[in-house]
Amino acid sequence: MAFTIEVMDELMPTGEVKPVAALPNAGRGYDDVVVIVRVYNEAPVVGGVIAELIAAGLSVIAVDDASTDPSAEEIDKAGAFRVTHPINLGAGGALQTGIEAALRFTDARYIGCFDADGQHQLADLLGMIDVIRSGYDVVMGSRFLDGQTEMSWFRRAILKTAASLLNRGSGTKLTDAHNGLRLISRNVAAAINLSHAGMAYASELERVLTQPAFRVTEYPVHILYTDYSRSKGQPLLNSVNILAEIAAHRVSTWGRR
Helix, strand or coil, X not given: CCEEEECECCECCCCXXXXXXXXXXXXXCCCCEEEEEEECCCCXXXXXXXXXXXXXXXXXXXEECCCCXXXXXXXXXXXXXXXXXXXCCHHHHHHHHHHHHHHHHECCCEEEEEECCCCCCHHHHHHHHHHHCCXXXXXXXXXXXXXXXXXXXXXXXXXXXXXXXHHCCCCCCCXXXXXXXXXXXXXXXXXXXXXXCCCCHHHHHXXXXXXXXXXXXEEECCCCXXXXXXXXXXXXXXXXXXXXXXXXXXXXXXXXX
């Protein structure tokens, strides 16, 4: 059965906080975790991604960011709790909606972020859950800790440069910049209030997550760049956008120091 909420802009409806176990298919020892999946025109793959998460016993909140393809139907068939934007808000807006939905409608202690396009691996997320339960506030996926992720030298150089720029102002130093596979505690999620709707949200989010007040660690993850994701041309373009946004932020704040 599909559970759906229609939202306008970034305003979430009020509602009763429910246990994670009240969401579809929760169980198998993960009733303290909810996973956010942001979706925009991912109909060919999103159903399989969500189905795998749910089969592992994880509860999923899927934010359909005004998709124009059958993504909503695929989300519903897979059994996730769906939140729908009537207009496209971009990656940052969809993530903010997902975080607010997790906080308002569940009692989840931990909130995961998982991509809809098949690049993230379930085994990595489950490993990150074990780590965060040991006492961390934030567990960030890193493509550079074990060398499993295959990528071009150009993408690697961009991401390494982006991490270097981010670390100059970060409380916690990271090896990977803006890896979308993340796991955060509820108190950290409550501190997130993204003002950037598009891809620029990523640097803003990392600055929140790496504050000295939070106990942060990285976890080696394998990002699988599939033929599907490459056909969309998004990963490399996003990497370039990330680097440009970080550099622009550094320049804009330099004179205020």
